[in-house]
Amino acid sequence: MVLALRRRRLAVPVHLDLRLGQQLRRGSAGQYPALIDPAPPPTPDLLLTALRGGCPRCGEAGLFSGVVTFAPRCRHCGLDFASFNVGDGAASFLIFIVGGIILGLALWLELSFAPPIWLHALLWIPLATGLTLGLLRLAKAILIAMEYRHEAAAALSEANDGPD
Numbered sequence: 411m412v413l414a415l416r417r418r419r420l421a422v423p424v425h426l427d428l429r430l431g432q433q434l435r436r437g438s439a440g441q442y443p444a445l446i447d448p449a450p451p452p453t454p455d456l457l458l459t460a461l462r463g464g465c466p467r468c469g470e471a472g473l474f475s476g477v478v479t480f481a482p483r484c485r486h487c488g489l490d491f492a493s494f495n496v497g498d499g500a501a502s503f504l505i506f507i508v509g510g511i512i513l514g515l516a517l518w519l520e521l522s523f524a525p526p527i528w529l530h531a532l533l534w535i536p537l538a539t540g541l542t543l544g545l546l547r548l549a550k551a552i553l554i555a556m557e558y559r560h561e562a563a564a565a566l567s568e569a570n571d572g573p574d
């Protein structure tokens with residue numbers, strides 16, 4: 411879906427690394443020549459990496475050890491996932507989204523076809539569970555990737571503002 415949206419230019423990848431590059435060039439161009447590499451290492455695409463459950467630094471899969479539980483660290487680059495605090499904000503936000511979708515669908519089905527109650531249970535309980543877990547996984551992967559990029563940017567600007 412992301413690719414389809416991209417082809418229609420509805421979804422554009424966020425290039426934080428480009429902004430960082432500009433800051434470096436504007437800041438102390440002579441000070442950190444090594445940091446102004448014309449070809450910086452590619453940062454994995456945030457959405458695609460999150461969809462695959464990939465590590466925010468190297469992009470390799472293996473962010474989760476359980477359904478929605480982070481692995482302690484990346485098996486490929488060793489990034490410590492436990493040091494990030496994603497919190498429960500995503501879960502409470504998703505309850506409203508998934509609840510709204512399921513409630514709307516259930517009302518529509520009831521008013522259109524008036525099916526027996528067991529059919530409602532059969533449809534909505536697995537759908538709500540699947541949607542919640544799937545979206546929670548995606549949201550947590552996006553949040554940890556954003557937190558990782560924010561910390562990387564902060565560390566870089568701190569290094570930039572350091573003593574001469």
Ligand SMILES: [Zn+2]
Binds near residue numbers: 469486487489
């Ligand atoms: Zn990694």
